Amino acid sequence: MKDVAVIGAGMTVFRRRMLETGKELSFLATKMAMEEAGIEKKDIDMVVMGSAPDAFDGIHMKGENLSDGAAGTGKPYVRVFNGGGTGVFAPIAGWWHVASGAADIALVVCEEKMGSCYPHPQTAFRHIWDPILDRPLNPNLVWLFAMEMNRYMSVYNIKKEDIARVAVKNKRNAVGHPCAQIPDEKITIEDVLNSEVMAWPVQRLDISPPSDGASALIFCSADKVRQFTDDPVFVSGVGWNIDSTMWTNRDLYFPQYVANAAKMAYKMAHINNPRKEIDFAEPYDPFDYKELHHMEGLLLCKKGEAPILTREGVTERDGDMPMCPSGGLMGVGNPIAATMGQKVCELYWQLAGKAGKRQIPGDPRIGVGQAWGDIMQMGTVIVMRRG
Amino acid sequence: MTGNDEMVPKDPRGTHVGNKDIYGRKITYSWWEPEVQYNWALGPAMSRFLEELKKGSIVGRKCRKCRRILVPPRMFCERCYNPTDEWVKIEDTGTIETFSISYIDSDARKIKDPIFIGVISLDGASPKHGIMHYFGEVKADEIHIGMRVKAVWKHVSERTGAITDIKYFKPLKKGGGKK
Known part of the structure; x- marks a missing residue:
């Protein structure tokens, strides 16, 4: 199996509605990643497209529809899809594609x-229920x-304010993100607790917004990466x-399937003690409590401990174990699959020291990204490290 | 390696439009309303489950290998990956595993009277095995995880062989029991 490095990443702005079509958004994100890598369409061997339910776009088999915008024409091209898990699964x-030796350069x-x-996009979500x-x-x-x-709150006796803290942290972190849809420097825990109740215990500011957007990432096999960069970031x-x-038929307090995915990724990455060896994480945060739930699923703390660590500031950008330094879905937006921009591109930007205002202090070496669907x-889990 | 203060990704592209731009015809768009219907053949497990609901009873399937009693029933056990073995009658009483009080409908529109919804693990099924359903005859300050509940059925003449043949689950004890 070949080692795989990242040589470029791209992301459009995320907004509730965008003028550009899906193809055009794909083109904008892809072009940005290509410009960073210094490559053109002809240099790309294979393309992977990630996009969630067809029902949002209203275009069935939209993988094929989007192929032109994703530099897929004339190439081996495939769409993968597992709902919210897609942003890390793609x-x-x-x-x-690269690790197998099938491609030297693959675009996602x-x-x-x-x-x-x-x-409302919720109308399309009706069709995923049994x-x-x-x-x-x-x-x-x-x-x-x-x-x-x-269920999670009740098993560990977690207070709503300890969950609201995640929304506040991520919306504040997003202030440094140029793509962000709802960054908020001044938001407080009270704002979250006083926001409209949607379905108790979920309130409006506990939820990430629906969004339009695209992101792109270019992988290169390790034996070719030195022609692009001296400082590579590896997967x-x-x-x-899947459960x-x-x-x-199961207790929802703990996401065992996330733990199973994390164990698989850590084994491959030779990580024995994730809490000690991993410097930061991008757990999937479509709702604020999900960051806590997934921190525990990713085995980055004990069960029930995530709200306590958050209260103690451990998960702040300058804390011991930063969570969602990108601003996450809560702050940057939630165009389902395109959240690869926060969950995986951000790992690359942070590990390459390219995250600008969002940069985690202390030269992070290992990061983990995760999605859920x-x-x-x-x-779905990915671990990246600096070369 | 240290980060600079530059905003990254640099100059992300894309143009924001709002509902006003659409309803005000400031942008060019097209509109489409799909018309499509589905008819699902429900298979042996769900067909029997719904036929029993029509009679006012709940049934599950037993897997002899892992000894689970599965509700909702299925003809195979996804863990053992073998056919399940027999039909088992399940009680229409159970325990609230989790719940929500919803102030939005399925299109995310606000509603005045909230919907009480949750997961009930049913007596006679394996632990933590149950279904999602509504709750009724209970107040917001009474409902709690662990509350014992019982199904309230539609009148037999109104039943159609659907999950909604159960109107909702209500507290076993008046006032909801101890919180």
Whole structure:
């Protein structure tokens, strides 16, 4: 298996609605990554597209639709998709294209346009529920999060203010991100606790917004990387895992499938003690409590300990174990698959010392990114290190 | 290696538009409303489950290998990866594993009367095995995880063989029992 390095990354701005089409957004992000790597379309051997449910864009088989914008035409091209897990799963697929020796250079493009869907992107989410057991109850996807959050809070007796702290941290972290949709330097815990109740215990400011956007990443095999950079960042481990669709048959307090994915990635990366060896993480944070839930799933702390570490400031950008230094989905936005920009491109920017105002102090060497998807059942994990 | 203060990624591109630009026809757009219907054949497990609901009863399937009693029932056990072995009658009482009180509908529109929703682990099924359903005859300050509940069924003439043949689950004890 070949070692795989990153040589370029790109990201459009993230907004509730964008003028550009999905193809055009893909083109903008891809072009930015190509410019950084100093390569052109002809230099790319294979392309991976990541995009979540077709129902958002309203274009069925949108992988094919987006191929032109993702520099895919005339090349081996594939779309991968596992709901919210896609933002980390697409780069995992890009990694195996290169690690297997099938490609020297692989481009990964992730795109999402949620703003096209009316009356609300939530309307499209109705179609992911089980048609027999769940849909007759007219569910809203927020219910899932609310039920999981309530279970998590109740098992560990977690206060809402300790969860709101994550929203505040990430929206503040996002102030340094030029793509960010809802950065907020002045937001307080009270703002979150006083925001409108959507589905108790979830309130409006506990949730990341729906967004349009795209991101891109270029992988190169280690034996070719020196022609692009003297200071490469490598993928050192990947993992993915799925639990049963029967989500009413398990205790939601702990995401075992995320832990399974993390163990797979850490084994590959030769990480024995993740809490000590990993310098920072980008856990998937579509809701504020999910960062805590996933910190525990990623084995970065003990079960139930994430809210305590957050309260103690450990997860701040200048803390001992920074979480979501990008600003995460809570601050930068949540165009489902395109959150590869925060969960994986950010690892690259941080490890390469290119994160500008968001740069973690102390020269971080190892970072982990994670995403989560389908009906509370899919975990995707990637570990990166500085060369 | 140290970071500089430059904003990265540098000069990200893309143009923001709002609802006003759309309804004000400031941008060019097109509109499409799909018309499509589905008819799902439900298979042996779900067909029997729904037929039993119509009769006012809940059934599960037992896997003899892992000894789980599965609700919702399925004809194979996803863990043992073998066919399940027999039908088992399940109680219509259970325990609230988790819940939410929703102030939005399925299109994320605000609603006045909140929906009480959650997961009920059913008596007679394996621990933590149950279904999602509504709660009724309970107040926001009474409902809690661990609360014992019982199904309230639609009148037999109104049942159609659907999960909604159960109207909701209500507290076993009046006032909801001890919190």
